[in-house]
Amino acid sequence: MKGQGRGDEQGFETLTVIQGVICVVFGALLFALPAAALSAVVVMLGAYWLLRGGLTLVQAVMVPAQWLLRGLVVVLSVVAGALVLQAPLLGLFAIGPAILVFLGLQALVAGVAETFLGAQERHGGVAMLGVVNIVFGALLLTTPAVDVTLLPPTLGAVALLAGVLSLYLTVRSSVEPSYANPRA
Numbered sequence: 491m492k493g494q495g496r497g498d499e500q501g502f503e504t505l506t507v508i509q510g511v512i513c514v515v516f517g518a519l520l521f522a523l524p525a526a527a528l529s530a531v532v533v534m535l536g537a538y539w540l541l542r543g544g545l546t547l548v549q550a551v552m553v554p555a556q557w558l559l560r561g562l563v564v565v566l567s568v569v570a571g572a573l574v575l576q577a578p579l580l581g582l583f584a585i586g587p588a589i590l591v592f593l594g595l596q597a598l599v600a601g602v603a604e605t606f607l608g609a610q611e612r613h614g615g616v617a618m619l620g621v622v623n624i625v626f627g628a629l630l631l632t633t634p635a636v637d638v639t640l641l642p643p644t645l646g647a648v649a650l651l652a653g654v655l656s657l658y659l660t661v662r663s664s665v666e667p668s669y670a671n672p673r674a
Contacts, residue, residue, distance in 0.1 A: 500664075501552060502549060502552055502553070503615070503660050503663070503664055505545050505548060505549055505552075506615040506616055506619075506656060506660045507615075507656075507657060507660050507661075508545060509542065509545055509619065509653075509656060510615065510619075510652070510653045510654070510655075510656035510657040510660065511653065511657070512538060512541060512542075512653070513538075513619075513649045513650070513652045513653030513656065514649070514650060514653035514654060514657070515653075516534060516538055516645075516646075516649040516653075517645070517646045517647065517648070517649030517650030517651075517652075517653060518646070518650065519534065519646075520534075520642045520643065520645050520646030520649065521642075521643065521646040521650075524642045524643065527642040527646075532574050532578040533574070533575065533578045535571075535574055535593070535645065536570070536571045536572070536573075536574030536575035536578065537571065537575070538571070538649075539567045539568070539570045539571030539574065539596070540567070540568060540571035540572070540575070541571075542563075542567045542571075543563070543564045543565075543566075543567030543568040543571060544568075546560050546563045546564050546567060547560075547564045550564060553611070556607055556610070556611075559603040559606065559607055560603070560607070562599065562600070562603055563599075563600045563603050563604065566596040566599060566600055567596065567600065569596075570592065570593055570596045573592065574593075590630050591630070591631060593627075593630055594626075594627045594628070594629070594630030594631035595627065595631065596627070597623045597624070597626045597627030597630065598623070598624055598627030598628060598631065599627075600620075600623050600627075601619075601620045601621065601622070601623030601624035601625075601626070601627055602620065602624060603620070604616055604617065604619050604620030604623060605617050605620030605621055605624065606620070607620070608620055612663075614659030614660070614662065614663055615655075615656040615657070615658075615659040615660035615663065616656075617659075618652070618655040618656055618659050619652055619655075619656050622648060622651055622652035622655065623652070625648070626648045626652075629644070629648075
């Protein structure tokens with residue numbers, strides 16, 4: 491991350507760890523309580539996207555050189571979260587496929603942006619979240635009429651994978667300074 495001190499890098503890594511922990515908790519809840527998760531999954535997903543949008547906004551302020559891509563992630567995340575939280579049951583049953591397509595597009599575009607940002611900044615945690623979001627987006631876009639009962643375990647697996655990989659790569663990058671920042 492050009493032009494940043496170690497304190498800024500630590501703050502950025504902390505935000506990435508928070509995103510990873512949120513993903514792990516989200517995924518664990520989806521596996522542990524699938525029946526309850528079926529009715530709450532949309533609300534949890536909306537809350538996740540709003541939190542993610544807020545955390546990405548903070549990252550955009552911290553790394554202004556990439557404000558456009560992060561801004562895109564923020565807008566898509568906040569809009570997706572607001573749509574889902576506005577009418578969770580209506581969204582799940584009445585317009586579920588439309589929301590799944592929108593969420594798939596959001597995950598795909600945000601994933602491409604995060605993968606690019608992570609690769610450019612040599613931050614494996616961000617890049618891995620991007621790759622997982624690309625896979626998740628592609629899954630939603632290729633199967634928009636997926637059975638609602640499969641949503642909790644599918645989202646749970648994606649969230650656990652994203653969280654664990656993000657945490658692992660962030661910890662790895664802080665232990666191996668040359669991996670996170672070749673100028674260190």
